Amino acid sequence: MSTWAILTDITKCIGCENCVAACKEINHTGKDQPWRWQKSIDSLSAARWTTIIKKPDHHFIRQQCRHCLSPACVSVCPVGALKKTPEGPVIYDPKLCIGCRYCMMSCPFGIPRYTWSDPTPYVRKCIMCYQKIKNGEIKEPACIKACPTHATIFGDRDALLAEARKRINEKPGRYINRVWGEHEVGGTSVLYVSDISLDFLSWEKDLPQEPLPGRVFDVLEKVPKIFVGMGLGMYGVYWIIERRERLMNKGAGKSDKSDRSDKSDQSKR
Numbered sequence: 001m002s003t004w005a006i007l008t009d010i011t012k013c014i015g016c017e018n019c020v021a022a023c024k025e026i027n028h029t030g031k032d033q034p035w036r037w038q039k040s041i042d043s044l045s046a047a048r049w050t051t052i053i054k055k056p057d058h059h060f061i062r063q064q065c066r067h068c069l070s071p072a073c074v075s076v077c078p079v080g081a082l083k084k085t086p087e088g089p090v091i092y093d094p095k096l097c098i099g100c101r102y103c104m105m106s107c108p109f110g111i112p113r114y115t116w117s118d119p120t121p122y123v124r125k126c127i128m129c130y131q132k133i134k135n136g137e138i139k140e141p142a143c144i145k146a147c148p149t150h151a152t153i154f155g156d157r158d159a160l161l162a163e164a165r166k167r168i169n170e171k172p173g174r175y176i177n178r179v180w181g182e183h184e185v186g187g188t189s190v191l192y193v194s195d196i197s198l199d200f201l202s203w204e205k206d207l208p209q210e211p212l213p214g215r216v217f218d219v220l221e222k223v224p225k226i227f228v229g230m231g232l233g234m235y236g237v238y239w240i241i242e243r244r245e246r247l248m249n250k251g252a253g254k255s256d257k258s259d260r261s262d263k264s265d266q267s268k269r
């Protein structure tokens with residue numbers, strides 16, 4: 001079966017935020033409600049599942065869940081609220097979520113957010129418009145359809161990897177020779193090509209190539225999660241938290257400060 005994927009080409013993005021608006025509309029996420037610790041309203045939030053990071057050099061970088069091929073968030077969820085679909089998108093069932101926030105701690109990209117304005121806060125993130133595509137209501141994610149420059153496109157992962165390589169090979173002077181998401185943490189379904197480093201999107205070089213939950217995922221698949229999820233899952237969580245702290249200490253004073261502070265604020269969201 002083919003794996004659904006998204007390829008975002010940073011060189012084509014004009015920062016119009018049509019993708020952000022389309023996502024908000026189709027998912028009825030409501031108005032942005034920035035918390036006092038947020039540096040800007042354009043951070044990911046429970047009401048903003050995709051966003052555009054604006055760099056001073058006029059680069060616009062789309063941020064969203066990477067839909068990991070072996071997602072750490074799925075492996076640590078003690079009640080199975082997060083699920084990896086056979087087609088690739090990582091989705092969740094808000095009715096099962098108990099608000100433990102393990103997924104927030106485990107995600108190497110700092111993606112999941114919570115609806116803190118609700119009395120019972122639940123996890124929120126991009127779901128690649130899974131159900132609506134599955135039901136045949138739409139043919140591609142709303143954010144993709146809304147993009148006027150085709151900076152972000154949808155398709156089969158292998159085909160998009162080939163397209164990414166083609167662009168790099170045809171214009172080697174334009175792109176960095178790397179497809180972000182091809183191998184990191186076992187590969188992701190959201191891929192990037194770019195003319196600038198995307199380390200600030202948590203793609204730093206120390207990300208392992210093998211899946212993060214590899215040491216615990218097989219066990220968790222076979223044993224009731226409620227009993228083992230917390231203990232075993234936290235082993236992987238420890239590695240990620242430790243790495244994040246290391247990167248934040250190292251990154252102090254860099255130009256990507258606002259994105260880092262966004263990630264560091266997650267523990268509050």
Ligand code: SF4
Nearest residue numbers: 065066068071073107
């Ligand atoms: S990017 Fe984070 S939230 Fe998205 S699938 Fe991967 S681990 Fe889960």
Ligand code: SF4
Nearest residue numbers: 023126128129141143
């Ligand atoms: S794929 Fe769907 S849920 Fe994800 S950012 Fe795009 S519109 Fe939003």
Ligand code: SF4
Nearest residue numbers: 013014016017019147
């Ligand atoms: S709609 Fe396309 S061009 Fe506009 S911000 Fe989103 S990805 Fe960039």
